[in-house]
Amino acid sequence: MARGRNKFSTAKSTGLIITSLIDFFSVVVIYLMKSYSAEGSILTNADNLVLPNSMSKLKPKDIHVQVAATSDMVLVDNIPIVPTEDIKKIPQEEDDPVVLKLQDKLKACYAQEEEMVRLGALNKVEGNITIQVDKNVPFDVLFKIMNTCGKVGYNNMNFAVMEREE
């Protein structure tokens, strides 16, 4: 009997110290709650693409056609369309520079949206487009892409940026 009691008391003193574990869990839970988002992320970062930091707090709302310009390729909805080098080769003096391959692809996307309107799935073609541009891309490339998008009819451009931590 005495021995049994002894065993019991030693087991007690070496038992799991649960207080610190709970402290740790509480901290993790609070941290995760801070970065919780109900809607999840609509935009995903394309590979090989570093977005610039910005103070903008505007959240992407809907899914639009996505153009991504990395330093070596321009993609539309994650399908490679034209190398960035080719865009750079378009003469800078041109008044109305258009990236032809990109224009063809965007026209196809726009026609699809028009078809959706005809079928009644959409109210009107809103011309929204999301543009993800690598932060190291020169303005020249950005301008040519913007001009092409505008020509096709995508007038409402959203530039994706990385939200800066305060």
Added chain:
Amino acid sequence: MGQVARKKAVSDGGHGGDIDLKPFINFLVVLIPVLMLSAEFAKISIIDMKLPEGRGSTVKKAQTDRPMEEDDKLLLTMIITDSVVTIGAKNGFMPTLFYKEYQKYVSKENRKDEVTVEMDPKNPDKPVMNPKTGKPFSSNERQEIMIYVTDENHNVINCLYTKDRKMLSDAIGNPVQSVKSGDTVYAVSNPRRMIIVNNPADFALSPLSAYDEMKNRLMKIKERYKDASDADDIILVAENQVIYDKIVQLMDIAREADFPKISIAKFRS
């Protein structure tokens, strides 16, 4: 007997399981994965920009159809080239800000390999060498671009900064280089925050960032011309080789200085 047991539990410091923590821990173990699944670590947001309906290139329009006869328009323009930033309005230009550009590269293989170099505007594509491996950095490894204001002789101008990296200006908005205790200075945030200096050691002298100085100037313009009919508009004009990162930073400061309607134009030489 029951009473004795309870007394005992209290006397040994509550060890005797008066609260059973097991369900609480079970709950946390479930909650943490749920939160982790819906946590968003890298927050992506967007900058909204609209082109006028039915027009592809707005740029030419902004440059040529300038309505000169409208008197209350400000037509504020921010211009960036490879070595200069400046602000122009209908009545002329503000003094040009010369800047020196420093780029910080961090190696992807070894995060400790980092180097900050001064960018030569005449030769922007010159590769930057990794000092450890001797190989050039790729443009993906460029982590940060800092632009500092210089005078005409390319000497970097310093300015006092607060501990939370806000530039200090005096009452009329010039950058402050030195303070004594008792001085009144203003931290450049929107709106300006008045600070009465207690201890000059609270502020540190560091190179004046061209972004901060531009924000300072834009805020001065906003204060003065807030009645203009286009007081929310700003046109950002960039040269071809200006890197997108700098354009986003300038759009940021324009928004911070309360010019939310930003248009982008191209620099025509």
